Amino acid sequence: MKKVIISLFILFAVSVLSGQEANLWNNIRNSAYTQDNQMYIRCETIDLPNAQTELYYLSDNEWEFAELTQLDGVTYEAVVSGNPQEDLYCRYRTEADTIITMMAAFVPNDDFPVQLSQLGFVVEDAIGDNLEGEENLDLTSEYFGYSDSRFYAAMTNNSDDFPTDSGGWFPDEYYFYIAGIINPETVMQDTVMYGMVYCNIPFLAEPGLYKISGDTLNLDTIERIGDIEYEIDDNQLIMACNIEDLTSDENFGDWPNLSNSIGLQSMTNLFSAGSQEFGFADLVNVSFQKFDQYVVEAFENELPQISEISFTNLGILTNISCTYFDANANFPLVAEVETHHSDGSIETYELSHISVDFSAPVNYSVQIPETDWTEFVIRFSDNGYQYSEQTVQNTSAEETTLSQNRLSIFPNPFR
Structure with missing residues (x-):
């Protein structure tokens, strides 16, 4: 391995450390399930020409892609399918330059072997860009994933196998397939990289978890510190190591670290x-693999509550406001x-809000271009087919007169 390889990893670590307090996915929130068992998920993320954000969710133990739609500004929404009786796991991926x-990607069953669909897609690499060697x-x-006890890494190549040497009784070349891992918060201190390595040089190197010290790769700078599990299926190489074998090494640093993350880069040598x-x-x-996920725990939906309704006559406008609260912390699909x-x-007018913390009461308001109404109905729904409503009469004294809370069930407009 040339020095530039580990140097790239170091530069990456610096960029991570300088921005570790920044979060790419903010205010993640969800609706209730609709009649079709679909859930709407929103967040605020970066909106840059060269940045693309994606959402994935776990379905039948496989990660499925959900298309993100830009609602306005930096707010994006995706629709996912799930079972209200089960926990829903979601995760974001952003690629910038x-x-x-x-x-x-979380692997709930903590087993091996796994399928690629159980791991998280990380990146594609161009075909034919290897500087040395053949198509393998x-x-x-x-791909990457983790469970309670394992890190998983997978790579595909432009071949149908992962040979470890060039063949023959005395091979001229031996091949290394490395899933490189760093702790971005300690790599600058000691220039140590780790890797799940698939290789086989008799008496010198075998598949395992290795520590690579310094900025070059040679037989003197690599140390085997643990075992790996591996499986090859055509052009897929899937490996796994025990997290404890990696994080207990004296040079790895604290785990979990402050950013709760590792750097990952697969390579061949x-x-x-x-x-x-x-x-x-x-x-x-x-x-940058961040060990975080958005989990919606199984719940029985409670319809939102409406309170603190008020209106003010502004001459040619009426200002209407209220407080929305959802015991399940769901945002409304209808407001x-x-x-x-x-x-x-x-x-009909749409209510707007500022706060996106739906674990607490949220104020909604709207200014409408009329004052001659006889009554208005405030309506919320967190699932698109069951509605909480309150009616307010326009009294001559301009005092808020409320009807009783009312539940309505309408046909599902999202169907």
Whole structure:
């Protein structure tokens, strides 16, 4: 491995440390389940020309992609399917230029082997960009995941196998397939990288978890510190290591670390039997794996409550406000005011809010361009088919007169 490889990892660590307090996915929140068992999930994220954010959710033990739609500004929404009787696991992935930041994919069953669909897609890599070696050293994609006790890494190549040497009784070359891992908060102190390594040089190197010290790769700078599990299926290499074997190494640093993350970069190398030197072949873009996820625990839905309704006549406008509270911390899919008039006409206006913390009461308000209404109905729904409503009469004294809370069940408009 050339010095530039670990240097890239160090630069990545610096960028992570300088921005570790920044969160790419803010105010993540969800609705209740609709009649179709769909849930709406929103967050605020970065909106840059070269940044792309994606949402994935766990369904039948496999990670499914959910398309994000920009609602306004930096607010994005996705619709996912789930079972209200089960916990729902979701995670975000953002790719900006050459760095990927993502919530690592959780593997609930903590088993091995696993399928690629159980891991999180990290990045694709161009075909034919390996600097040395044959197609087996040409990486095409990378995946990552974790369980309660394991880290999982997978890579695919532009071949149908992962040979460990060039063949024959006395091979000229030996091949290394490395899922490189760093602790971004300690790598600058000691320049140590770790890797799940698939290789086989008789009496010298075998598959395992390795510590790589310094900024070059040779047989003197690598130390085997643990076992790995591995499986090869055509062009897929899947590996797993015990988290404790990695984090208990004296050079790894505290775990969990402050950013609750690791840096990941898969690469391939070849070792020349003649020169006894390593050559760099290929690598994928670096990624920042954050051990966090958005979990919606199974719940029985309680309809939202409406309180503190008020209105003010502003001459040609009426200002209407109220407080919304949802015991399940769901945001509403419907938040509206419906005004009724003496001639039988009806107008509908959307309520707006500032706070997005739906674990607490949230104020909603709207200014409507009318004052001659006879009554208005405030209506909320967190699932799109069951509604909480309150009606307010327009009295001559301009005092708020409330009707009783009312529950309505309408056809599902999201169906």
